[in-house]
Amino acid sequence: MGTAERYQTSADGAAARSAVRQRAEAPDRDIPAEGHSARAAGRDASRQGAQEQPVYRPLWVEEPARRRRMPDPVRTAAVRAVLLVAVTLLQAMVAFLCTMAGSWLAFPMVLSSIASTVVATWGVLDVWVTRQVWNQRNGVVSAPSSTARALRRERRRARRQARATERGQARIRRRGGAGQLSHS
Structure with a gap:
């Protein structure tokens, strides 16, 4: 229960404050304070029901690195x-x-x-x-x-072109020169 809820103005402000004192909680908000029995905590939980589920936050949140890792x-x-x-x-x-x-x-x-x-x-x-x-x-x-x-x-493109040319030359050699236009 936050500060704003604790000090709401109502017709009977004293009764509201005493109700808050009866249901005291530890600073972590989802852990009942000492003095509360397990039965009292169960009653409080059943009274709240589906109204208020405790929100569990992770201990830390991983953020992406701002810079790349050094080589x-x-x-x-x-x-x-x-x-x-x-x-x-x-x-x-x-x-x-x-x-x-x-x-x-x-x-x-x-x-x-x-x-x-x-x-x-x-x-x-x-x-x-x-x-x-x-x-x-x-x-x-x-x-x-x-x-x-x-x-x-650019270098990759040049290598691909060189390999394609080499494959073409190897194909011509395998055919025995059949692909040549002149026999000089």
């Missing part, structure tokens, strides 16, 4: 880059803390952080290069007017 090589490079950047940040933090504590480990950690920064930069650039290479090889097919799709269609 496997690009995703692999991205995971590698994230791991490298995480290790680099961890090393930088340890180097900073060792420096602040005056530990002997500070200098080696600073050197390894510098080397790790170079490697992490390479990892991030690798994602970008891998993505560019994948797009160049496979084309971007997200839009119907994609040039890659048109090029593939």
